[in-house]
Amino acid sequence: MELTVLGYWGAxxxxxxxxxxxxxxxxxxxxxxDAGSGTFNQLRKHIDPLTLDAVILSxxxxxxxxxxxxLQFYRQLNQQVDQPLLPIYGHTEHEFYYSSLTMPNVSEGHAYAEGDTTEIGPFSITYLRTKHPVPCFAMRITEKETGKxxxxxxxxxxMDAFDEFVKDTDLLIADSYFLSGTENHPVHFSVKEVAEMTVRGNIPTVILSHLQQRIDLEELLRQAKAITQEQAQALLAKTGLTLTI
Ligand SMILES: [Zn+2]
Ligand SMILES: [Zn+2]
Structure with a gap:
């Protein structure tokens, strides 16, 4: 499978x-x-959004x-004959937002919850509720054919529960909003927490993402590499970065 970063800034x-x-x-x-601000145009550089098979939201x-x-408007206005509804997976804990996933003739909301295993095409997905001011779910996505x-x-x-959730995965995409020194924050990881989790989890590659505009990103990367050293490859997220897993 192939992962491409379409957007990576936080906030x-x-x-x-x-x-x-x-x-x-x-x-x-x-x-x-996820479908962050400004990323529809990036998506179009890689595929025709009419051919997108599914969306999942954290x-x-x-x-x-x-x-x-x-994205829903694009699919509505450029609809092809027999175009399937776009399945959009999200949690149901915010009724207003969950109901907006369904748009007649365009898209259909599908619910997931912690403890579920969701099968979407070639992928199998499990969830971990995160520490965040609103309900939010980390996801572990397995390509069924390869086990990657x-x-x-x-x-x-x-949260300590991340150690078990990330263990032995092939690629970690991690919220790395803060430089080292801001550990145990109620909303985002520090890069120290991300890098240490990567090493403990025996993970070969970590993408530092959900980046903050007001910090020195080269310093963020340096702090990650000081911890991961030879045990893992640490990369700053970048638009268009593509990795094969
Ligand atoms: Zn965010
Ligand atoms: Zn958030």
């Missing part, structure tokens, strides 16, 4: 680049993970869903 887009969104493909199946903060409505997996932390402060 708001910046310098022509968008907030959280990732495209995951396996064979000809494509899954959009939570309903604006920086993760801002381009979902315009990735974990997307979504937005979270540190």
């Amino acid at each position: 708001y887009p910046w310098n022509d680049e968008g907030t959280s969104s990732y495209l995951l493909t396996s064979g000809d199946f494509s899954l959009l993970i 939570h309903y903060h604006h920086d993760h869903i801002a381009d979902l409505g315009v 997996s990735l974990v997307y932390t979504a937005d979270s402060g540190w």
